[in-house]
Amino acid sequence: MSTPPAWSHYLPRLGLYAGVAAVLLLVNVGLPRLLNAYLLQILVFAACNIILASSLNLVNGVAGQFSIGHAGFMAIGAYMSAWVSVAYGKTWLAPYADQPCGPLVVSAYLMGLMLLGGVAAAVGGLVVGLPSLRLRGDYLAIATLGFGEIIKVVLLNVEAVGGATGLKGVPQYSTLFLVFGAAVVTVAALRNIGNSIHGRALLAIREDETAAEALGIDSAHYKTSAFVIGAFFAGVAGCLYAHYTQFIHPRSFDFMKSIELVLIVVLGGGKLRNVAIAAAAVTFLPEGLRQVKDLLHLQTDPRMVIYAAILIAVMLLRRERVLQAVLPRRKEGASRG
Amino acid sequence: MAESALLELASCTVRFGGLTAVDDLTLDVAPQELVSLIGPNGAGKTTVFNAIMGVYPLASGGIRLAGRDIAGLAPHRVAKLGVGRTFQNIRLFKGITVLDNLRAAMHQDGDYDLLRAAARSRTWAATESRLEARAMELLAVFGLEARAGELAGGLPYGEQRRLEIVRALATGPRLLLLDEPAAGMNPAETQHLMGLIRSLIERYSLTILLIEHDMKLVMGVSDRVVVLNYGREIAAGTPQEIARDPAVIEAYLGEPVH
Amino acid sequence: MLQQLVNAISLGAVYALIALGYTMVYGVLRLINFAHGEVFMVGAFVGLAALSVFHLPFAAAVLVAMLGAALLGMVIERGAYRPLRNAPRLAALITAIGVSLLLQNIGMLTVGAAPNPYPPAIEPTPIPWLKEHARLVVTEQQLVILAATAAILIGLSLIVSRTKIGKAMRAVSEDRQAAQLMGINTDRVISFTFCLGSAIAGAGGVFYGVYYGTADPLMGFMPGIKAFVAAVLGGIGSIPGAMLGALLMGLVETGVSSVTIPLSSTETLSGSTLRDAVAFTVLILVLLVRPAGLLGRPTREKV
Structure with missing residues (x-):
């Protein structure tokens, strides 16, 4: 059997890539003319949530490692990249501000930062992934919660990144092209990883870790890798988020954010496509609820009440369908309760 | 001896x-x-x-x-x-397909890395079609090829026992x-x-x-x-x-x- | 130093009251009742209403708060956890988080996010004799709270060790299915456990409010988490373990709060701002080094 030449494998895809890029460019140019800043911001948040939730899906849904500290990785990516931009980036890029090649330089710079933020978060993922080797189920969940809170407390105390007042003056380098492009690339890459040796090893670990080990699957390696990959994409999302809102605060990445992401993954039922849809829906929902708040003249935002109610309702009503996909089945002998 | x-x-x-x-x-x-x-x-x-x-x-x-x-x-x-093994109380990966049970067991045969997987490279495609062919071949030996696309947990008991043996064999x-x-x-x-x-x-x-x-x-x-x-x-x-x-x-x- | 110890024990006492509920519920259900901190919060508000709206005496307010919390605990168990009794454990955990968020936010909608002043009930004046002779600031309020905590802990121990329902609780903790086969009504036992744990947390809520002079809808989150850490530290499922763990948590936190780390000539890092991070670090270390806790039993998965 002769191997077909490389181009026959890649050529059909080039068309797709070009098409996606063209659509993204159109969006990048067109949407700001059609929508106001508020709506654009919601769209950007939705794209960030898609990246965050699909990366959390790799950890929670595919690998079955229940993590409720994912916002901590987003925080690392956001703070790392925002700090670089505030401290150095703005000065570096100042000379290009009025040149025609300016937007390209800024985009290239931001892509570098996305990588940097992602890698920094991935290091955090490694730190959290290691305990996951010894912890299971609810204990792991609590440990990841603890990790997220530690990140928050540390950031609140580091004056170099603004401490409790938050980090102001982050330049708005995120463009719709980059944000949506990152979302598309993330979802595609994670889907492909899911459909590979790597993804199937994670699924096997989720289903039965002992059996997976008996088949030669190094569960320690794969579980850690799931945390590292998940954290990387969360860091990328953090970088894009920081460079769009221009202001970040440790409380933007607290336990509530992590729970929001868990809610999305649970709603999505572990299927990547549904997770992406749920991510968009959960981003739009509270914005709609904000109107309710104004209508009823409420003092505080009712959206968290509604979030919580949805979370409980989903667990109680749809648990068979949702949980089959997201949560590992209880194993005989492992628990009596 | x-x-x-x-x-x-x-x-x-x-x-x-x-x-x-x-x-x-x-x-x-x-x-x-x-x-x-x-x-x-x-x-x-x-x-x-x-x-x-x-x-x-x-x-x-x-x-x-x-x-x-x-x-x-x-x-x-x-x-x-x-060394391959089966378990006294069947421990299949019940929530994934029969085919994926075998492909999970064949992961040592994979010769592509994470980036190639993410980008669906040529090596990825070649390896995947090879793994699938081998898995189907093994399933055929045990008369389970018709079940390839079903969830392992849904098979009748006797077939689950057999599948567990096939899965152990898939590791070579x-x-x-x-x-x-x-x-x-x-x-x-x-x-x-x-x-x-x-x-x-x-x-x-x-x-x-x-x-x-x-x-x-x-x-x-x-x-x-x-x-x-x-x-x-x-x-x-x-x-x-x-x-x-x-x-x-x-x-x-x-x-x-x- | 002695002063720190007094403060540590006072803090530890409140943690113990919350930690017991975690540990007992974990014992019978293998569930981390995430909403437990919110039961504590609701207990504090019921007590607040009893004290400042109905002008009840302190002891009566504590009783009312315990009743209210017990009722809430029972409702949560019936409504949210019982339907998930046979679902994966993580399903129940997610639901528990949902209940926790729901109670917090209902609290925010009804009483607002701002801290509400809490009547001291007993004036926090230092006892003169101790202040003069040992330079210790110990208030009558602290002593009453400690005495009440001790009474509750002793009462709980008696219930668990001497009564029929206590025996049933221990049986269910040991093996729920076997207990059921032995004719124990496990649903009733679980309900009772929730009531008991919630009542104790409710009392803790009132003590906390009286001690710190304030209550707000989010007040349950951090003490709840820390009490959980205490329960894990002591060995979750173990009642003496929860008490020991809570005391240790009180000591560690008080110790860290009193430390000031110099960062540079002008900047210092106060331990009190890092207090919350310390609790979590302790948690993660315990989980890694000795997941069964100080007084817990390790388990092994059967292969």
Whole structure:
């Protein structure tokens, strides 16, 4: 059997890539003319949530490692990249501000930062992934919660990144092209990883870790890798988020954010496509609820009440369908309760 | 014998707290031999499997696979060196498809990295089609090819038992540890399984260590039988020898035979 | 130093009251009742209403708060956890988090997010004799709270060790299915356990409010988490373990709060701002080094 030449494998895809890029460019140019800043911001948040939730899906849904500290990785990516931009980036890029090649330089710079933020978060993922080797189920969940809170407390105390007042003056380098492009690339890459040796090893670990080990699957390696990959994409999302809102605060990445992401993954039922849809829906929902708040003249935002109610309702009503996909089945002998 | 043995257990002892589950067990298994471990419930048979796989540490003694010391290695390392196993209580990956159960087991054959997987590179495509072909081939041998796309947890019981054997084979083992493969099967299924196990040895040049309570199966397929009681070997020999051994009869019936 | 110890014990006492509920519920259900901190919060508000709206005496307010919390605990168990009794454990955990968020936010909608002043009930004046002779600031309020905590802990121990329902609780903790086969009404026992644990947390809420002089809808989150850490530290499922763990948590936190780390000539890092991070670090270390906790029993998965 002769191997077909490389181009026959890649050529059909080039068309797709070009098409996606063209659509993204159109969006990048067109949407700001059609929508106001508020709506654009919601769209950007939705794209960030898609990246965050699909990366959390790799950890929670595919690998079955229940993590409720994912916002901590987003925080690392956001703070790392925002700090670089505030401290150095703005000065570096100042000379290009009025040149025609300016937007390209800024985009290239931001892509570098996305990588940097992602890698920094991935290091955090490694730190959290290691305990996951010894912890299971609810204990792991609590440990990841603890990790997220530690990140928050540390950031609140580091004056170099603004401490409790938050980090102001982050330049708005995120463009719709980059944000949506990152979302598309993330979802595609994670889907492909899911459909590979790597993804199937994670699924096997989720289903039965002992059996997976008996088949030669190094569960320690794969579980850690799931945390590292998940954290990387969360860091990328953090970088894009920081460079769009221009202001970040440790409380933007607290336990509530992590729970929001868990809610999305649970709603999505572990299927990547549904997770992406749920991510968009959960981003739009509270914005709609904000109107309710104004209508009823409420003092505080009712959206968290509604979030919580949805979370409980989903667990109680749809648990068979949702949980089959997201949560590992209880194993005989492992628990009596 | 020791020179050519594929698996050598030398004075293996496994303890759980004060309980000695396996007591000073020595056993050699030659290539392409089928040795059965029998004994009453709680005799330590499954513990022997877990000790070989590295699930439980040895308190003393040594384990060698093809001359290589494997005691103390993690289960996934032992598996990579060519040991496959099935479980007493079926442990399939119930929530994924039959095909994916096998492909998960074949992950050692993957020769692409994460980036190539994410980008669906040419190596990825080639490897994936090779794995799928091999998995389908294995399923066909066991008459499960029609089930490839179904969730493993949805198969009938007998097929789940068979699938677990196929999954262990998919790792390409030299030594296969079968833990009560006939449990819960009806006589016809057991009969079929017996033929299957013998044919595996030929087809894949396998060596098999078998735990089984069904004496008909054990006597029918084994080259040698080792009897354990309270973690100790109380008898070993050909099936005919074992059937006549007074110590074995005592262990099973609980009283001395005069 | 002695002063720190007094403060540590006072803090530890409140943690113990919350930690017991975690540990008992975990014992019978293997569930981390995430909403437990919110039961504590609701207890504090019921007590607040009893004290400042109905002007009840302190002891009566504590009783009312315990009743209210017990009722809430029972409702949560019936409504949210019982339907999930046979679902994966993580399903129940997610639901528990949902209940926790729901209670917090209902609190925010009804009483607002701002801290509400809490009547001291007993004036926090230092006892003169101790202040003069040992330079210790110990208030009558602290002593009453400690005495009440001790009474509750002793009462709980008696219930668990001497009564029929206590025996049933221990049986269910040991093996729920076996207990059921022995004719124990496990649903009733679980309900009772929730009531008991919630009542104790409710009392803790009132003590906390009286001690710190304030209550708000989010007040349950951090003490709840820390009490959980205490329960894990002591060995979750173990009642003496929860008490020991809570005391240790009180000591560690008080110790860390009193430390000031110099960062540079002008900047210092006060331990009190890092207090919350310390609790989590302790948690993660305990989980890694000795997941069964100080007084817990390790478990092994059967292969």
